[in-house]
Amino acid sequence: MRSIIGIIFGNTRSDLLQGLTQERPIAAVPFGGKFRLLDFALSSLVNSGIRTVGLITPQHYRPVLDHTGAGKDWYLDRKSGGLFILPGAIHGLTGGQSKFPLKDMGLNIEFLEKDVSENVIITYCNQVYNINYHDTLIFHEKKQSDITLIYKESDNPRELEGRTILSLGEGQTVHALEENEAQETSPSLKPYFVDMLIIRRKLLLEIIEGYKTIDTIDLLDSIRENLSILSVFAFLANAYIGRIRSIADYFNRNMDLLDPEICAELLLSKNRIYTKVRDKSPTFYSSTANVRDSLLTCECSIEGEVEHSILSRGVMIKSGAKIKNSILLQKCIIGPDAVLENVILDKFVEIKEGNVLKGSGDNPLVISKKSII
Known part of the structure; x- marks a missing residue:
């Protein structure tokens, strides 16, 4: 997919996993025996044919750099494109709920300006999944969408807690975005945003420029404020997506790998999850x-x-x-x-x-x- 580049926010809040994030960001937390959480977001982009990826790093970024290097294990050590390590403007998000701070992207505006791709995939890295974005991009282009939000559906209050709930209309148009912080009883399925989206690159540049005087605004806030003038659609993801925002989540998502169906989807599909290669003796x-x-x-x-x-x-x-x-x-x-x-x-x-x-x-x-x- 040459018409698209990727941005991964690797500076997720550092206080979510107790001692596991004392010396490392969530992006570098080990998972499933040999992986890091970052591997799932990065591999999904690479498996979708994306060869230019920007990784926004946190303040304590050394474990991330040690793991990724120049991106060789993800086939991103390239002369054209490749893996770009981008400094985060907002460090130590221990008290905020921001997912995609515009200030972080504004600090790395050259990464977006020098590329000629039409679209940008933006994703978070505190989730475990194995997704190919090919169908999402086709949907995005067919709808001539400015922004396409990827979503799932659930009636589980625990799964919906802290999620952005989407109000959808005809043709999967998005009419409203509402934050769902409490574990409220949910009698019916609700569509919720899974922290992945596609946005027109030029539109993203315009949003960054328009909000550059506001330090703390998030991309989702800017989308919410401009829903009436933007073409925003939602695409349903039929895939396992395991969110990690607590130590209990981390424990349970690891244990999910012992379910044969989930393990097969994540680790045994034709789309591999790549990680730093270490040639060691067998057990x-x-x-x-x-x-x-x-x-x-x-x-x-x-x-x-x-x-x-x-x-x-x-x-x-x-x-x-x-x-x-x-x-x-x-x-x-x-x-x-x-x-x-x-x-x-x-x-x-x-x-x-x-x-x-x-x-x-x-x-x-x-x-x-x-x-x-």
Whole structure:
């Protein structure tokens, strides 16, 4: 899709995932054993044929740069186009609800001005999905739309909380955008915006220029204010989209990967989710290992029991240890006879022999990076 470029907002609020975002932005949070959350947004753009992508980075951007490099693993190390690292103007969004701050795009106006593409896809990176935007762009062009908002439908109050609810008319036109902050009882399906949109590049430049004197305005606010004069449509996404805005969300979206249908859609479809390549040895299973309903990556050493859990690279489970409903990030060491249930361990955590750590499904226990228990 040469007529379109992509922008990913990687400076999502940094206070959402407790200790997991203490030293990294949400974009760089590990997910599913070997991925980062950023991989899903970036791979979906690449799989859609987009070869120019701007990544707006947060204040603590080193983990993002370490992961992406020049974009080689996503085929974006190119002479023409490629991956552009764009500085964010608004850092540490710990108290705001802004998704697509115009000030961030205004700071990187040259990225939009020097390109000749007609459209821009803008997306957030605190969601897990595997989407090809080809059909969305066809819809966008057929409707001659200024802006196309991608949406899903739900009657689940938890899923609708904090979402932008769309009021739709004939032909999928958007008449209103309303914020839904509370968990209200919803007796019927409601269309909600999934933080992905297509917008005409020249229109985006006009919006940035028109609101340049206002520091805190969001792109969605500007769209809402100008609905009467813009051609705004909505496109229904028939795909799994797992939002992460709390530690419970992070835990549950990881566990969703143990559902064969969701795992197949996200990780086993013809559209791959790319990530930084690390060539390591396969996982070792001893004669005492007992692994059920779990997802393990390479370089692990398993001597104990693992049930309904996700293990990242280099995790060691010693003899007699029992891991259940847990997420263990890179190079954690679980000592003999230790018990973990509903626990999230950040990288390089060591649990000594015989310790018992238990959380709950709604409130998993999070152990910070490099801790020794």
